[in-house]
Amino acid sequence: MTVPTKILLDESDIPTHWYNIIPDLPAPPPPVLHPGTLEPVGPGDLAPLFPMDLILQEVSQDSYIEIPEPVRDIYRLWRPTPLYRAHRLEREIDTPARIYYKYEGASPAGSHKPNTAVAQAYYNAQAGVRKLTTETGAGQWGSALALACRMFGLECEVWQVAASFDQKPYRGSMMRTWGATIHSSPSEVTNAGQAILAKDPHSTGSLGIAISEAVEVAATNADVNYSLGSVLNHVLLHQTVIGQEAAAQLAKVDETPDVIIGCTGGGSNFSGLSYPFMREKLAGNINPTIRAVEPAACPSITKGEYRYDFGDAIGMTPLIKMHTLGHGFVPDPIHAGGLRYHGMSPLVSHIVELGLMEAEAIGQVECFEAALQFARTEGIIPAPEPTHAIAGALREANECRESGEEKVILIALCGHGHFDMAAYDTFLSGELHDYEYPSEAIAAALAEVPVVA
Amino acid sequence: MTVPTKILLDESDIPTHWYNIIPDLPAPPPPVLHPGTLEPVGPGDLAPLFPMDLILQEVSQDSYIEIPEPVRDIYRLWRPTPLYRAHRLEREIDTPARIYYKYEGASPAGSHKPNTAVAQAYYNAQAGVRKLTTETGAGQWGSALALACRMFGLECEVWQVAASFDQKPYRGSMMRTWGATIHSSPSEVTNAGQAILAKDPHSTGSLGIAISEAVEVAATNADVNYSLGSVLNHVLLHQTVIGQEAAAQLAKVDETPDVIIGCTGGGSNFSGLSYPFMREKLAGNINPTIRAVEPAACPSITKGEYRYDFGDAIGMTPLIKMHTLGHGFVPDPIHAGGLRYHGMSPLVSHIVELGLMEAEAIGQVECFEAALQFARTEGIIPAPEPTHAIAGALREANECRESGEEKVILIALCGHGHFDMAAYDTFLSGELHDYEYPSEAIAAALAEVPVVA
Numbered sequence: 001m002t003v004p005t006k007i008l009l010d011e012s013d014i015p016t017h018w019y020n021i022i023p024d025l026p027a028p029p030p031p032v033l034h035p036g037t038l039e040p041v042g043p044g045d046l047a048p049l050f051p052m053d054l055i056l057q058e059v060s061q062d063s064y065i066e067i068p069e070p071v072r073d074i075y076r077l078w079r080p081t082p083l084y085r086a087h088r089l090e091r092e093i094d095t096p097a098r099i100y101y102k103y104e105g106a107s108p109a110g111s112h113k114p115n116t117a118v119a120q121a122y123y124n125a126q127a128g129v130r131k132l133t134t135e136t137g138a139g140q141w142g143s144a145l146a147l148a149c150r151m152f153g154l155e156c157e158v159w160q161v162a163a164s165f166d167q168k169p170y171r172g173s174m175m176r177t178w179g180a181t182i183h184s185s186p187s188e189v190t191n192a193g194q195a196i197l198a199k200d201p202h203s204t205g206s207l208g209i210a211i212s213e214a215v216e217v218a219a220t221n222a223d224v225n226y227s228l229g230s231v232l233n234h235v236l237l238h239q240t241v242i243g244q245e246a247a248a249q250l251a252k253v254d255e256t257p258d259v260i261i262g263c264t265g266g267g268s269n270f271s272g273l274s275y276p277f278m279r280e281k282l283a284g285n286i287n288p289t290i291r292a293v294e295p296a297a298c299p300s301i302t303k304g305e306y307r308y309d310f311g312d313a314i315g316m317t318p319l320i321k322m323h324t325l326g327h328g329f330v331p332d333p334i335h336a337g338g339l340r341y342h343g344m345s346p347l348v349s350h351i352v353e354l355g356l357m358e359a360e361a362i363g364q365v366e367c368f369e370a371a372l373q374f375a376r377t378e379g380i381i382p383a384p385e386p387t388h389a390i391a392g393a394l395r396e397a398n399e400c401r402e403s404g405e406e407k408v409i410l411i412a413l414c415g416h417g418h419f420d421m422a423a424y425d426t427f428l429s430g431e432l433h434d435y436e437y438p439s440e441a442i443a444a445a446l447a448e449v450p451v452v453a
Numbered sequence: 454m455t456v457p458t459k460i461l462l463d464e465s466d467i468p469t470h471w472y473n474i475i476p477d478l479p480a481p482p483p484p485v486l487h488p489g490t491l492e493p494v495g496p497g498d499l500a501p502l503f504p505m506d507l508i509l510q511e512v513s514q515d516s517y518i519e520i521p522e523p524v525r526d527i528y529r530l531w532r533p534t535p536l537y538r539a540h541r542l543e544r545e546i547d548t549p550a551r552i553y554y555k556y557e558g559a560s561p562a563g564s565h566k567p568n569t570a571v572a573q574a575y576y577n578a579q580a581g582v583r584k585l586t587t588e589t590g591a592g593q594w595g596s597a598l599a600l601a602c603r604m605f606g607l608e609c610e611v612w613q614v615a616a617s618f619d620q621k622p623y624r625g626s627m628m629r630t631w632g633a634t635i636h637s638s639p640s641e642v643t644n645a646g647q648a649i650l651a652k653d654p655h656s657t658g659s660l661g662i663a664i665s666e667a668v669e670v671a672a673t674n675a676d677v678n679y680s681l682g683s684v685l686n687h688v689l690l691h692q693t694v695i696g697q698e699a700a701a702q703l704a705k706v707d708e709t710p711d712v713i714i715g716c717t718g719g720g721s722n723f724s725g726l727s728y729p730f731m732r733e734k735l736a737g738n739i740n741p742t743i744r745a746v747e748p749a750a751c752p753s754i755t756k757g758e759y760r761y762d763f764g765d766a767i768g769m770t771p772l773i774k775m776h777t778l779g780h781g782f783v784p785d786p787i788h789a790g791g792l793r794y795h796g797m798s799p800l801v802s803h804i805v806e807l808g809l810m811e812a813e814a815i816g817q818v819e820c821f822e823a824a825l826q827f828a829r830t831e832g833i834i835p836a837p838e839p840t841h842a843i844a845g846a847l848r849e850a851n852e853c854r855e856s857g858e859e860k861v862i863l864i865a866l867c868g869h870g871h872f873d874m875a876a877y878d879t880f881l882s883g884e885l886h887d888y889e890y891p892s893e894a895i896a897a898a899l900a901e902v903p904v905v906a
Contacts, residue, residue: 004464005529011457076458077541077832088530106559108832110871150829173874176881177828375630376603379530379561418563418871421626428629 003098005087007249009080014072017064019240021275022233022347024063024282029350030321033308038452041318048219049226051127054120057234065237067119074118074151078107079241083249084413088377090397097400098255099393101411102246102273105380109174111415112269113144113229116238120227121148130223131155135185135210138164138337139171140383140415141229146180159185159193159213162205164337171419185210192216206330207341208313215316230266231311231345239272246410247276255408257288259396262412263388264292264301264359265338267345269414277410278356288410290357292348293392295367297435298331300324300344301352301359303442308452309343319452322349326445332435334364335423336384342445360392363434367391368427371417383415384423456551458540460702462533467525470517472693474728475686475800477516477735482686482803483774486761491905494771501672502679504580507573510687518690520572527571527604531560532694536702537866541830543850550853551708552846554866555699555726556833562627564836564868565722566597566682569691573680574601583676584608588638588663591617591790592624593836593868594682599633612638612646612666615658617790624872638663645669659783660794661766668769683719684764684798692725699863700729708861710741712849715865716841717745717754717812718791720798722867730863731809741863743810745801746845748820750888751784753777753797754805754812756895761905762796772905775802779898785888787817788876789837795898813845816887820844821880824870836868837876 022029031040043055050058057065067075086099104112124132132149135158136142142158149156158180165172165184172182185205186193192212196203203209218226228235250257260277262270270292280286294301300323309324311317324343325331331340344352351357367387374390375381382390393411400407417424426432475482484493496508503511510518520528539552557565577585585602588611589595595611602609611633618625618637625635638658639646645665649656656662671679681688703710713730715723723745733739747754753776762777764770777796778784784793797805804810820840827843828834835843846864853860870877879885 005526006464008461008463010461011459073458108828108834147832151832169878170871170874173878173881174834177825177834177874177877179829372630375561376632379600379604381561381627381630418623421623421630424630425622425626428626 003085003253005085007083007085007252009245009248011076011080013245013248014075014079015067015241015244017066018237019244019276019279020060020063020065020237021278023061024279025351026354029347032346033319033452035319049215051123051129051225053123053126054234057237058232068122071119071122075241080245081106083246084378086378089374092373092377093394093397093401095397095401096404096406097397097409098406099397099409099411100250100255101413102242103380104242104269104414105416109140109144109147110418111140111144111383112239112242112272113141114147115241115272116229116235116268117144117148118151119238121145121152121154124225125152125154128223129154129225131157132225132227133157133214133217134227134229135159135207135214137161137207137340139168139175139419140338142180142182143171143174143178144229145227146175146178149180150178156180157217158182159187159210161185161207161210162203168419185213187213190216206313211312212314212316230268233347235268236271236275236345236347239268240275242272242412243274243276246273250410256286257410258407259289259291260410261291261293261389261392261396263339263385263414264294264344264348265341265385267348269412271345271348273412274357281356291392292357292359293388294359294361295334295336295339295388296361296363296437297334298325298340299361300342301349302361304344305446306349306353307449309449311343313342319450320346322346323352324449325442326449328448329442329445332438334435335420335426336364336388338385339388362388362391365432365434368432370394372427380413381417381424382413383417384420386412386414389413456538456706458538460536460538460705462698462701464529464533466698466701467528467532468520468694468697470519471690472697472729472732473513473516473518473690474731476514477732478804479807482800485799486772486905488772502668504576504582504678506576506579507687510690511685521575524572524575528694533698534559536699537831539831542827545826545830546847546850546854548850548854549857549859550850550862551859552850552862552864553703553708554864555695556866557695557722558833558866558869562593562597562600563871564593564597565692565695565725566594567600568694568725569682569688569721570597570601571604572691574598574605574607577678578605578607581676582607582678584610585678585680586610586667586670587680587682588612588660588667590614590660590793592621592628592872593791595633595635596624596627596631597682598680599628599631602633603631609633610670611635612640612663614638614660614663615656621872638666640666643669659766664765665767665769683721686800688721689724689728689798689800692721693728695725695865696727696729699726703863709739710863711860712742712744713863714744714746714842714845714849716792716838716867717747717797717801718794718838720801722865724798724801726865727810734809744845745810745812746841747812747814748787748789748792748841749814749816749890750787751778751793752814753795755814757797758899759802759806760902762902764796766795772903773799775799776805777902778895779902781901782895782898785891787888788873788879789817789841791838792841815841815844818885818887821885823847825880833866834870834877835866836870837873839865839867842866
């Protein structure tokens, strides 16, 4: 069968349900704990921040949750996304492997993030919420939520880490174009921000600080909620449209993946692609290798400890069991800003512990080398985050050249790099470098993690 | 019939031929003249800059010219492009009109420009050319040619107007990512550039100077050719894949356009969408209004004179009969850099004179207001150039609301604005303004145009 360059689906093929992997797992994930009582967190604890529909999805035991029609209607603006066969890349590296990439950069915000942003905005609008707040680093998530809020008539207020706010001004322009209000964090508009600025008027901010500001505004206003772009179960759930579509697309060309590769920061893009295939793996129908690729500078799965830790940098959130480098660990400033998180989604971590997937860490120089080879054959310039998935795929494909194996490799290409070109400048000018493995910093951060029996 | 949000075609539906409108026109376009002899230019005059295949396409009398398979193979990376029904925009403005937009921003370079860049790179590679040179303003064309050259193993050298080189550095990053060499123009690497810099070391450049530099390198090196991104017949020809696809897509949903609207700078995007429909109009099968929208600050069709003038700013090129504001006219710095050209494609100009199409000029404030409404309903953030087409379509759709007419409006949405977000910043901060109609500057420039009997 001659496989086309792009395998497309009709709008009628947009999945009707999100897939929830939790009931299919051989063991349930450990509960999230209240930091004071160390008791499992209940729906009531989350109600000040999230609408009940999302809280129920967070703990749902249903395998499939119907996607509301108004959400599917917005998905139609860019979904189903194309699945590409990387014919030109395969020829360039002379591999017998067949490489497919699922491209989420086709969304207006340029990444997979709108898949959950639209769902979250919808449920909040249904609940009568007036405004959503959130934090953003490089800006992928903030722009996705800005788009989604506009579609459902919600206000959107974003706190962007000051360093990124200054370095990547055009992500802010995008958010404002869709009607969001954006603050450089720390800001003067919250108590948390004011406290930081009182101590350090020139603070360049951190994701932890930005979370504190966004949560403060949501927690202290009855008609304002908070929205998170990764890590939580309901966020991963919403991303499973990616993998369901990819499975249908591979079926159209009679292919079964041997290796599925995605990058992991908070885990939502990786989970979105892989869980629908993991379902088939759990059912014994297929047996692909499923592999997360994380940055060598922030190797939570491969070098972190699996234990209870805070989700944020300053210890305000509930305790979640996950692979963590310590909530106080500050990763080196690699260009893949979306992968600079001290922990991992608790659901991904649990699945790693169950032995259903594996992980490897790759340095950013190898990732950008892979990205350049990709851009120069396939055309698309990837965001820094999915360069990790591409680098992982090239390792596999190059091994296939040596072994002669005709593996089918499926990659999550979660976004384009149009707002990240400064990273390519750094690479092309020869100034990109890898960081030393931060063993002492990780050990120090892990030493500060509370011990939960 | 319920029309989906996106009307898609299969890869097998990529057109097999480009459509050449010239033999279908009731009168042939006037010849291009040698500036010294005032005799029509022959193929030999163009041979130092272009390969013979493109020269023959420039003067072809064939209605259809086959697209080489290697060109179609590259087109498959993003073609066929989607045709969208603007359901959400229609609801927002409460119009009975049905609005469709053909989106060329899906290409890796983010615009329609690769449709011709790939073809030009192919024919030059076939002719044994080692390198292509070109000029670029904002960078859409330079990045398209960089991508295309990489796909066929050609070197690519781009002279970018210094002002844009400094203001939009990320377009240069994109070109370098695809392997091109890029110079700020005026540069020290050409005689033309050196001469300008000797007079003005701080020159911010112009498209005319950049053309001179690119042409000089092509003309003085046997294995180097020059490439142009609009204006010429063969460039418009290559863009007709857009309109052929759009016609097939509208046919899938049983629609016939009543109004076809595209922005015009050099005319290639407008021609690409409209000529396949104009063919049907000439055959008496349909009768749509076909309308170009140009910037009020650079109104070549609506305010220029139809006469012979130079194609470049300094009078080096052959003389072409076109609507011109005078080759010495320098438009105000509107954000739609791709529409700041003193003339119009001679083929578009000829078709205007034949009465087959019309034109209107719209100021940039109205264009950005339209773009914001578009982005906030349809998601996609348009490049500054197609905001003119959107503004023109909104005028039509608003009239339909008043009249109750259910017109079918087809728009050319030729690119996204990811590299133009500074323009949105200016608009959102209330600092965008329209320019006075430059009547005195145009009159002065027209006074300098040579008189050809």
